[in-house]
Amino acid sequence: MTYIRFMIVGLVLFSVLCVSMHVNAEETMSVQVKESEIRATPSFLGKIVAKVVYGDRVIVSEKNGSWTKVSLKGGGSQGWMHASALTTKRIVLKSGQTNVLTGAGQDELALAGKGFDDQVEASFAKQNKKLDYTWINMMETFKVAPEAMNAFLVQGEVGAPSEGGPQ
Amino acid sequence: MKRYLLATGIVVTAVAAFISCSTLVETAGTLGTIVGEQQGYITSAQGDSIRKSTTAVAKSLEEFTPEHEYYIGRAVGAVVLSKYKVYANSRLNDYVNVLGQTLAAASDKPDIFGGYHFLVLDSDDINAFATPGGHIFVTRGLIRCCPSEDALATVLAHEIGHVQLRHGMQSIEKARTAQALTILATEGAKNLGSSEVAQLTDTFSGVISDITNSLINNGYSRSFEYQADQASVELVNRLGYNPEGLIDMLQVMGKNIKKGGLDFAKTHPAPSDRIKEIHSKQKLTSVVEPDIRRERFKAAIADI
Numbered sequence: 001m002t003y004i005r006f007m008i009v010g011l012v013l014f015s016v017l018c019v020s021m022h023v024n025a026e027e028t029m030s031v032q033v034k035e036s037e038i039r040a041t042p043s044f045l046g047k048i049v050a051k052v053v054y055g056d057r058v059i060v061s062e063k064n065g066s067w068t069k070v071s072l073k074g075g076g077s078q079g080w081m082h083a084s085a086l087t088t089k090r091i092v093l094k095s096g097q098t099n100v101l102t103g104a105g106q107d108e109l110a111l112a113g114k115g116f117d118d119q120v121e122a123s124f125a126k127q128n129k130k131l132d133y134t135w136i137n138m139m140e141t142f143k144v145a146p147e148a149m150n151a152f153l154v155q156g157e158v159g160a161p162s163e164g165g166p167q
Numbered sequence: 168m169k170r171y172l173l174a175t176g177i178v179v180t181a182v183a184a185f186i187s188c189s190t191l192v193e194t195a196g197t198l199g200t201i202v203g204e205q206q207g208y209i210t211s212a213q214g215d216s217i218r219k220s221t222t223a224v225a226k227s228l229e230e231f232t233p234e235h236e237y238y239i240g241r242a243v244g245a246v247v248l249s250k251y252k253v254y255a256n257s258r259l260n261d262y263v264n265v266l267g268q269t270l271a272a273a274s275d276k277p278d279i280f281g282g283y284h285f286l287v288l289d290s291d292d293i294n295a296f297a298t299p300g301g302h303i304f305v306t307r308g309l310i311r312c313c314p315s316e317d318a319l320a321t322v323l324a325h326e327i328g329h330v331q332l333r334h335g336m337q338s339i340e341k342a343r344t345a346q347a348l349t350i351l352a353t354e355g356a357k358n359l360g361s362s363e364v365a366q367l368t369d370t371f372s373g374v375i376s377d378i379t380n381s382l383i384n385n386g387y388s389r390s391f392e393y394q395a396d397q398a399s400v401e402l403v404n405r406l407g408y409n410p411e412g413l414i415d416m417l418q419v420m421g422k423n424i425k426k427g428g429l430d431f432a433k434t435h436p437a438p439s440d441r442i443k444e445i446h447s448k449q450k451l452t453s454v455v456e457p458d459i460r461r462e463r464f465k466a467a468i469a470d471i
Contacts, residue, residue, distance in 0.1 A: 032232065032233050032234075032280070033233055033278045033279060033280045033281075033282075034237075034280055034281050034282075036278050044272040044273055044277055054234075054280075066275065081278075082277050082278050084275075084276045084277060084278040084279070085278035115232070115234075115235050115350075115351040115367070116234075116235045116238040116239060116351075116367070116371055116374075117234065117238060118238070119364060120238065120364060120367050120368055120371050121238050121241065121242065123364050123365070123367075123368040124242060124368050124371055124372060124375075125245075127368065127372070128245075128372075130249055131242070131245040131246065131249055132245060132248065132249070133241065133245050135248050135253050135286065136241050136244045136245055136248070136302065139244075139284040139285070139286045139302060140281055140282075140284050140302075142260065142261075142264045142268075142284050142285070142286075143268075143282065144264055144265050144268040144269065146272070148265060149265070149268065149269040149272060152265050152266070152269055153269065153406070155459065155463070156316065156457070156459065156460040156463065157457040157459060157460060158406055158407045158408060158460070159406070159407020159408075159454065
């Protein structure tokens, strides 16, 4: 029976540790997409109060379905972000860069490791000279602002989206 | 005996607490397995097998980051564009992007690394492609199958579904996924030497050919296509578009599609099968299309 007692004590201690780690992990999250927005309300049509970029750290204060209420680390704007933009992993910035868009070559950002990045893309493109990225780059500049989305839905009399947006 | 039950109760509760801790699922699983072995609930061989499969599950597609998927998507997109010409009609591309990006924004996964972007291909083929990075291509031939904005919305929502359900990523060969993830995991945050870049590039090339083979040549499984149809119905319903638009589109496609073609004729289940499958899942609630929406759709596709 001794080993069972020992194990129980161990398990209980471990679960306490686990729960505390869980809480810590939820407190701060990182932006895992190139760019995203903090919004006034938990909806994709919510007014944008701040822009965030890859690797930015945010503090989590509340969750509502797929939406997370956050504030920028180091003070500043507070509002809602969609869970798909956030990760509990810390994003390692290699050279102090905070913006992947301005990073070049050696300024890769690493998310729990390095990997398929623009360095690999350049090497791949060199081996496949017939591949042309011109239109890929071009199509990535097509961006629709939330106001334009809202206007499009209103103009087309598309039924009102469910309250609070997607859950 | 009572004491024993109490002990078991505490162990079960503690294990449940671990499992709720997502970052430590693997540890908890391992620990639970050890407990099971020691209590004699499972044999040591069974324990080994559980441990192995828990590790295998943990080392899955989840370990690819949104950034990895983005770069994979760019390359897959470049391969698609090596086979199809772009239809550089800005009125149509603008319209498709407003519609598509609005749908994506209302979806379960609005934020992906580089966002969702749409481009029309200059081809009579009935075809569409979605890369893991959110680059979505639709041919003129497929747009011609759409009698309304609602129908086009269901087509774009189907492609958004493929991205979100990670169907492209799932078509990477299992051995390649394991190889790629092993390299990515050992790289750490150190600088890459030229041999490491070469090795990563080889793996990357393999990943791209696995995905483009499925996407362009062989098609996904029927179940992936049905899942994407289901995701499409849910997404257009959420925004208030008419889900019957999907049925309308599939009926036109059934008439336009050429048997033996290398497009949807080869890579997708027959339109009639898709209609049957959609109807077997739910009753669609029809929404009347207002005149203004019909007018703007007509104007946008005028050159199609």
